[in-house]
Amino acid sequence: MPMTTLAAVAALTLAGASACGGGGGETTGATGGTALYDRLPDAIKEAGVIRFAGDSHPPYRIVANDGKTVTGIDKEMQDALGKVLGVRTEISIVNGLPAALSGMLASRYDAFNGPVKDTAEREKQFDAIVWMVSRTSYLIPKSGSAAVKSAGDLCGKRVAGTAGSIVEDQTKRLSDWCAKQGKPAIVFIGLADTNGTILAAKSGRADAAGMTESGAIDAMNKEKDAFTYVTQSDEQGAGIDQLAMLVPKAGGLGPVMLEAFKEIFKNGEYQRIVDKYGLKNVAVDEPKLNTAAVR
Structure with a gap:
């Protein structure tokens, strides 16, 4: 289906596109409807897909032997977000955090789900949606x-x-x-x-x-x-780090993604994923945007 047709279908019916592979990543269909679609950046609506960068990081991203098929926490979280946003999601496997960050700044990817620490330095270039903590x-x-x-x-x-x-x-x-x-x-x-x-x-x-x-x-x-x-203990410098999804500020996706996270907290998908993967000790009560600069 051409990209323009896909965007039109998403805008008019908010029906899901069926999952398909290709482009070096794992794609997933988006079903259901939401007013959030109208708030997405035009470039994403035209493409009909949010492109995530991701390195191999079990159990967040479990990469199959083909180097493309991805399962795990990120896949399910992105499925849930794509559903409420009315667009597909796609994961492209990259070689570590630097490649994900530079790829987003070069507009090859729209987001990186981490888990990555929310820092004031990163918030200069990226919006950070905190959705879990870690030790x-x-x-x-x-x-x-x-x-x-x-x-x-x-x-x-x-x-x-x-x-x-x-x-x-x-x-x-x-x-x-x-x-x-x-x-x-x-x-x-x-x-x-x-x-x-x-x-x-x-x-x-x-x-x-x-x-x-x-x-x-x-x-x-x-x-x-x-x-x-x-x-590692608090005495040994652990503390509790805020972990975030990073989205380039320039694209304008960050505030919309925050609202999508709020929606999956409300509809129970976040809790379902937390329970499935045993993340209760690192779950948060609500998602937050750009917390590092104010800490």
């Missing part, structure tokens, strides 16, 4: 000899994590805590995605793999008895 955990191979029983035992160890992510920032805070205890610093190994960090820990290149707690639980469920994990 960093560290996945430990049971077969290793690192003898890590708590996050404090990571002092002087090698920790793999996604470069430029929350994990890198929180590992630095943990390393600062180590120094205050008179212990050696942590050696951070920055990699492209979560799969790479898990492989680094399994192969012995790293003693641990840093990730969100939900990511650590997912990895443990996939490989029974292969891992354990420890979680």
Whole structure:
């Protein structure tokens, strides 16, 4: 169906387009209707699709062997958002956070669902819709000899994590805590995605793999008895990071996406996804826009 026809159908009937593949990403049909469609930027209405960037990050984005088919939290969250907005959503797999950010600024993608930390610096270029929080955990191979029983035992160890992510920032805070205890610093190994960090820990290149707690639980469920994990404490600099979907300010999509999130909170889709993936400990009561600048 031509893009102009698709946009017209969405505008007049707000009926869903059936899911289809292609374009390097996973697409999903949007069904149902909403006045939010009229508030979407013209470029998105003309295309009939919101293009998400996403790296491999289980259980948020689980990428099949074809490199295109995506399942997981992000896929379901984007399905729900697309439904209330009246447009399709599409995920294109990229190589880490820097590629997602630069791709959005170059107008190749419309949004990135993270989980990525909401910061004042990022809010200069992106609208940030906070939809969850996180604490960093560290996945430990049971077969290793690192003898890590708590996050404090990571002092002087090698920790793999996604470069430029929350994990890198929180590992630095943990390393600062180590120094205050008179212990050696942590050696951070920055990699492209979560799969790479898990492989680094399994192969012995790293003693641990840093990730969100939900990511650590997912990895443990996939490989029974292969891992354990420890979680960073407030004393060790963890705090609670606000995690957001990032949308370029220039496109004008951010405020509309905030309203779409509010709608999936109201209609129960957010809670359904939270319950399905065991995200109760990191769920929020309501979505918020650009919280970092006012903290």
